[in-house]
Each structure stands twice: as structure tokens, then as C-alpha cells.
Amino acid sequence: MIREFTYHITEQDIQKAPSGALLTIQGFLKSLGYSHSVIVSLKRTPQGIVKNGVWARTGDVLHASDTLQIRIEETLSSANIVPIPLPFPVVYEDADLLVINKPSGMPIHPSQGNYDNTLANAAAYYYQQKKEPFIYRCINRLDRDTTGLLILAKHSYSASLLSQMVANRDIHREYLAVVKGKTELSGVVEAPIGRKEGSTIERQVDFEHGDYARTIYRRLYCEGGYSLLSLSLDTGRTHQIRVHMNYIGHPLPGDFLYCPDYTKIRRQALHSYRLSFLHPITKEALSFTAPLPDDMRAFFTLQNIPLR
Template identity: 75%
Template sequence: MKRELTYIIQETDGTAALLTVQSFLKSRGYSHAVIVSLKKTPEGILKNGVWARAHDPLLPGDCLQVRIVEDSSSDHIVPRPLPFPVVYEDEDLLVVNKPADMPIHPSQGNYENTLANAAAWYFKEKGESFVYRCINRLDRDTTGLLILARHAYSAALLSRMVSARQIKREYLAVVRGTPDVSGIIDAPIGRKEGSTIERRVDFEHGEPARTHYELLYSEGGYSLVRLRLDTGRTHQIRVHMKYLGHPLPGDFLYCPDYTKIKRQALHSCRLSFLHPVTGHPLSFTAPLPDDMRSFFPSVSLNTL
């Protein structure tokens, strides 16, 4: 993978006494690790066409070129021909609509059935190197939109955007019963005592967690709700909706009712953010999966 970026230094980028190649790159979000990698790359940094050092000064009108080169792939990830529905792809990132029953990362017992394995196969078939960098998280059985970074620079920018809550995520969930038309669940979440994975609302020891929800439709004892998170705690939607009295069916931890669905009825339906490199606004949607749509046979949900 090779990515080249060009910058023309402007008067507003800094004074001649202070602006260097390194300080300019840091101002553009290049991490220390990425800058070190650029230093080691032949002609990784060029100033006016000449190989430059990190501490070289920059003046208005100078042309700074950056060459990001990643020739190796994640060697611990085995390529496997698994579903990998790409919603969007460019030189800096991908957006993928993850299927159910697919972990994001390899782990004990999950070495060849993950999104990482699918990504490795996808790029192997294209004849391209690819280091696996998944930016946002989804549980194994949650479907929907995920961002993968194509290189270390975009990964650094996107990770910073996640921390600053600049990537807006919306979810759709099927829940038992009929909640209020809309509301906010503001209840801290902590680990359940005696469990390594289960979480619960814990006002004494939990971390702050805040979920906005909106009722969209109800039928046959179930409802479809749209959700937006102010925080990103583990299992936040699943725990908060159970706390509200409206758990997600098919959830093996919080509502093990598999009569209508075999996994938690949760889907990441929308991602909106500014492109980390170009700054252009991006927005993506993924339609409601068939297993969640089947709860509401009397209505068309294509527009959700």
C-alpha cells in the first residue's frame, strides 16, 4: 500500500522561526510513530522535491510531499473467503457492513472466522498488502457498519476522532414490549460481579453511560427503536434497554429468548463523519437485516 499526500505551506501554517517539517506534520495529526516511519522510508518526506529531514524549516510556498509505504500485511491473520460487504472504499479507509456471527478480531477459538480474516482475503485477492486496523467495535452478533483504516496515518486520525466523539453512530434494535416514544437512559455501567463478560447498571462503581432512544414502530409485542450513544461502554445498548425493561430478544446474556431470532437484535445502521484526510462529510447507511425485519411483517421498513 502506498499513499502520497502533498501540502503547499501557507502563511497561516506558522512563522518561519517555528515551523518545521515535524511540527507541520504534527499539526496535521501525524502521530510520532507515523513520523518515525516516514523518516525511515526512502524519500518518505520531500521538500520541494528533495528528501527532507524532520527538523528542516518550512516557508510559505514550500511544497511538502509525504509518501506512506506499507509493504507487509498482518502476518498473524489467516486470509479466509468470508463475507466482506464493502459499502465504501478509498485510499484511506473502508466502511464494511459486518454480518452476524462474525467477531471483529481473532481470539482463542476464533482464529479463522473473523472480520480480520475476511479483510485479509479481500486484499490478498486484490494483490495488495493490508494491515488490519478496525476503528470502531461491534459485538460478534451485532450487524452493521464498521470503519477500517487503510494505513497508519488514517488510523491515527480516525482513532482520535473516535476519542473526541466526532464519528456519529446510530443503531436499530428490536426490543420486547413498547417503550416510551423517546427518552434518555443515563445510568452507569460496570462489570457484573463474578462474570468476565456480563455488564450491569451499577450506580456505585459503574462508568458513566448515556443512551438516547426513539420508538419507530411496534407490532406483536415487539418494538423497533433507533438509538444514539453519548458514550461507548461495553454492551451499552443491551444493558440499558434491559434496565429500561425492554431487552433485546436473542441476547444470550441479557434476554436468551431465541423463538424469533438467534442473536441479539441489534444493527449499526448509520455512520456519519468527516473524512479524516480530505475533511469531506461522509454518511453511510446499512439496511435492516432480514432477521430483524421479520419481527414486523405488516410494514415496509426500507426507509429506516
């Protein structure tokens, strides 16, 4: 994989340097979100950093009208990830990122007991078929049984930018969930979440030791003792939606931890429905949706449920 960028240095760029300081290549790259590790990698890449057609050092000074060319080259694929032909529904792909509609029952990372059934295995196979190297970089997390949209970065620079966007909450996510009972038309759950004592995975609302968590929900439809909710998160705690909905008395059916009712569904009824963000490189506004999965739609007889 090779990704090249060309920057034409302007007087405005020069003025971004700290007062009285010269603008170095390293300072310029850091201002664009290149991480330390990416810059180190560029130093080791043949023709990784070129100023005005000549190989350059990161400490070299930039002037207005200079041309800086950056070459990101990745020739190796992620080690120890076995390519397996698994579902890998690509919603969007360009030179910098992919958006995937993850199926249920698929962990995003290999772990003990999950070596060949993960999204990483599916990605490795997808790129093996294209005869292209690919380092697996999953940007946002979804639980094994949660379906829907997530982002994979295709190179180190886009990964650096996207990770920072996640930290700054610049990637906006909307979830759909089926919950038990008829909820209020809308509401906010503001309750701290912490690990349940004695469990490595289960979480609970814990006002004494938990971390601040806030979930906003809106009821889209209600039928037969179940509500379909749209939810957004102001925080990103583990199991946040599942714990908060259970806390207010509206758990997600099929949730093996918090509501093991498998009458209508065999997994927690949770779906990452929408992702909206600015493209990390082009700054184009992007927004993607993934249809409500059949096993969640089956709770309701109405075929065209309004999802907005």
C-alpha cells in the first residue's frame, strides 16, 4: 500500500509556527495530525519525506512556496491474523478508510477462543483476494453481537487522525435498539457505570465508583410490548446502552448479561445505525446508514418503520 500527499507551503502555513520560531517539516506534519510514530516511519521510508524534489530531514525548515511530498508505504500485512472467508459487507471504501456493516456473532479482534471468526480475519481475507497488504486498524468498537457500522483505517496516517477524532468525539454515532416495554418518547440517562464486582465483563450503574456516563434516547416506534429506540452517547463506556436501558427498566432482549430472554432474538437487539464524520484527509462530510437487521425488524409488524 502506497499513499502519497503533496503540500504546497503558503505564507499562512509559515505563520502557524510559534512566535519567533521557524517552521520545520516536523512541526508542519504535527500540525496536520501526523503522530510521532508515523513521522518516525516516514524517516525510515525511502523518499518518505521530500522537499522540492530532494530527500529531506524532519528538522529542515520550510519556506513559503516550498513543495513537500510525503510517501506512506506499507508492504507487510498484520501478523498472526489468518485470512478467513467471512462476511465483510463494505459500505464505503477509499484510499484512506473503509466503513463496514459488521454482522452479529463476529468479534472485532482475535482473542482467546476467537482466532478465526473475527472481523480481522475477514479483512485479512478481503485484502488477500485483492493481493494487497493490509494492517488491521479498527477505529471504533462494537460488541461481538452488536451489528452495524464501524471504521477501519487503511494506513497509519488515517489511523492517527481517526483515533484523534474518536478521542475528540468528532465521529457521531447513532444506534438503534429494541427494548422491553414502552419507554418515554425521549429521555436522558445520566448514571455512572463501573465494573460489577466479581465479573471481568459485566458492568452496572455504580454511583460510588463508576465513571460518568450519559445516554440520550428517542422512541421511534412501539408495538407488542417492545420499543424501538434511537440512541446517541455523550460518553463511550463499556456496555453503556445495555446497562443504562436495563437500569431504567427497559433492557434489551437477547442480552446474555443483562436480559437473557431469547424468545424473539438470540443476541442483544442493538445496531450501529449511522456514522457521521468529516473525512480525515479531504474534510468532506460523510454520513452512512445500515438498514435495521431482520432479527430486530421481526419484533414489529410494521414494514416501514420510520428511523428518523
